[in-house]
Amino acid sequence: MTKTLGALLDDFNDFHAWLIHSQTSIWVLHAISRSQVLNHLGDEPTPMETLAARAGMKTDMLRRVMNFLASQEVIEIDSEDRIIHTARSRAFQERQEVVRWLNVNFPPGLKLDQAMKTGIASFEHHYGQPVFDYLSERPELADEFGKLMSSITNAFETFIFSQHQFKPFTRAVDIGGSHGRLMTRLLTEYPSATGVIFDLPGTAAQAKENLASSPLKNRIDIVGGDFFKAVPEGGDLYLMKQILHDWGDEECVAILKNIRAAIAGDGRLAVIDFLLPEEPAPHPGYALDINMMNLLTGGRERRLSEFEELFSTSGFALDRVTENPHGQSLFEAVPV
Numbered sequence: 115m116t117k118t119l120g121a122l123l124d125d126f127n128d129f130h131a132w133l134i135h136s137q138t139s140i141w142v143l144h145a146i147s148r149s150q151v152l153n154h155l156g157d158e159p160t161p162m163e164t165l166a167a168r169a170g171m172k173t174d175m176l177r178r179v180m181n182f183l184a185s186q187e188v189i190e191i192d193s194e195d196r197i198i199h200t201a202r203s204r205a206f207q208e209r210q211e212v213v214r215w216l217n218v219n220f221p222p223g224l225k226l227d228q229a230m231k232t233g234i235a236s237f238e239h240h241y242g243q244p245v246f247d248y249l250s251e252r253p254e255l256a257d258e259f260g261k262l263m264s265s266i267t268n269a270f271e272t273f274i275f276s277q278h279q280f281k282p283f284t285r286a287v288d289i290g291g292s293h294g295r296l297m298t299r300l301l302t303e304y305p306s307a308t309g310v311i312f313d314l315p316g317t318a319a320q321a322k323e324n325l326a327s328s329p330l331k332n333r334i335d336i337v338g339g340d341f342f343k344a345v346p347e348g349g350d351l352y353l354m355k356q357i358l359h360d361w362g363d364e365e366c367v368a369i370l371k372n373i374r375a376a377i378a379g380d381g382r383l384a385v386i387d388f389l390l391p392e393e394p395a396p397h398p399g400y401a402l403d404i405n406m407m408n409l410l411t412g413g414r415e416r417r418l419s420e421f422e423e424l425f426s427t428s429g430f431a432l433d434r435v436t437e438n439p440h441g442q443s444l445f446e447a448v449p450v
């Protein structure tokens with residue numbers, strides 16, 4: 115979105131065009147995710163009727179959706195009414211973890227008003243249980259979620275490793291480390307260090323499988339557990355990427371206190387999350403904040419003063435911030 119909603123409201127034509135376009139984009143995205151229609155495209159140009167037959171759809175309806183996608187430069191349609199894959203449609207087809215998560219995440223989003231009334235995440239209103247419980251009962255989906263997290267980490271890690279210089283450390287512990295994407299990158303950058311990936315038992319088992327053939331596997335321990343009970347001891351760098359934003363203040367303090375009990379006296383804590391401006395201003399973190407309202411009761415993005423408060427309540431002091439105005443920032447805190 116290049117204009118804010120406020121600026122769009124200055125001109126009703128502008129606003130209406132934006133509304134129709136963005137709502138339609140979401141519907142179409144949802145329709146092609148649910149139906150997986152693009153998975154029926156092959157390397158050769160595919161006639162519209164063939165695609166309709168493969169996907170079990172009405173040709174006319176399919177054509178109109180394909181026309182919209184072609185108008186958005188996702189696919190191409192040639193003069194013989196055949197659909198041609200582009201790098202973009204292939205990327206959509208290949209990133210099944212994003213597509214699958216969109217299908218899970220979209221329906222609860224329509225119940226955001228209930229979250230606003232009750233304070234309970236819309237995910238719980240829709241699926242009847244908190245997201246990590248839901249995932250624990252569905253290992254295949256949890257695996258997709260882990261892959262999604264890895265691809266998000268992949269997108270942000272260039273910023274982390276080009277802008278932030280970690281102080282020397284010997285053993286890093288990634289709290290809620292998922293499938294280990296951040297840890298493998300960290301240990302590649304710091305070849306003399308070792309690491310621990312800590313996550314819920316099911317996710318830890320997936321991380322083990324994921325790293326079975328990694329050349330780094332002998333430098334990484336993978337531990338399953340519950341960060342509300344305890345976290346592995348003995349690290350001098352504790353990482354938490356997109357963990358605090360999953361929880362309300364009370365839960366964050368509980369996790370941070372467990373890290374405080376485990377961290378070496380001269381250790382450092384690196385929290386990676388969006389940093390909201392102190393006063394509302396255009397910033398990508400606000401959209402993620404609504405996503406957290408959708409996903410997890412208590413989940414939220416935070417301002418610097420809120421991070422400082424969490425740290426000081428749990429025995430840490432904020433030491434430095436590497437700020438990323440376009441994505442996640444890195445906050446380093448030390449035990450006091």
Ligand SMILES: C[S@@+](CC[C@H](N)C(=O)[O-])C[C@H]1O[C@@H](n2cnc3c(N)ncnc32)[C@H](O)[C@@H]1O
Pocket residue numbers: 246263264267289290291292293312313314317339340341342354355356357360
């Ligand atoms: C939003 S994901 C972030 C994953 C990873 N740090 C990243 O940024 O790619 C949150 C992670 O916290 C883990 N998690 C949730 N509850 C947990 C708990 N009680 N104890 C340990 N890990 C937990 C989830 O399994 C998940 O991998």
